[in-house]
Amino acid sequence: MNIILVSNRLSRAVTLGPRHLWLVGAFIALAILGSLTLASWATYSLTRSFGVSLPTLPGTPASQQRQIDLLAVKLGQMQAQLLRLDGLTRRVADQTGIDPKPFQSDINAPQGGAISGVPARTMSLNELMASIQDADKQIETSLDHYGLVDVILTQRKLNTFQAPANLPTSSGLRSSVFGWRIDPFNGRQTFHEGMDFIGDVGTPIYAAAGGKVLRAEYHNEYGNIVELEHGNGITSRYAHASRLLVKEGETVKTGEKIALLGSTGRSTGPHLHFEIRYKGVPQNPLFFLNVAGRGNGGSLASK
Incomplete structure (x- = not known):
């Protein structure tokens, strides 16, 4: 079979025989094979570099580019959030003493300059x-950073919590001790689950140890009460206060002022009712306070 090519410009015919047709076909086949090989190499390179498969975007090239542009906008928003996260990292570092540099990205490096005369271009896939x-x-780096912060803060919290061994008030006068006594309201023998300290209304009440405020509220019998959690199942209660100075959920330090002495609730006069409990069971406060030897107001052992 022969193919005749006619050129109007040259006004002459060129005849291609079977041998010429074979060469042209081979050339076209090689071109197609080369294109497929190049595309396969590009896909492999992208997969190896980024660990993902090349995504397939539907639609025409124009619609595909619009999708890429939308993704680029989302990426810009993500980078803006990362900038805010870096700022938070610096503030948290100030509180914990952790060097933030290893955990910060390069996206917040100072940038600037005049607007270029070269037209902006869209991002490729x-x-x-x-x-x-x-x-x-x-994001992974930031998660590592905040994981480290959590470990440090948890350790500091554990170090802050301790056995309630300090006196809860500067007044060392005791009106009732732990154990059986005659109830002043009904004259019956009842078990007193804490220790009472006499004092003037408004006398400061201190945390016997660092801990977390479990509750700071009014109770019908305890009156205004603060209850602290010290860890390991130990809690302390401070009742009949005239005023509460802390709120539920706050963390307090040993010796921090948490309330003012009063006579609210089931009380015959101004005093502090102080309790220590282990897993909900009342304990003799003298055992804990004597362990300290000296607290805010000295040792109870000699009083």
């Missing part, structure tokens, strides 16, 4: 994927 991977790495 490869560039977008590379930027997303960078943002993902920064």
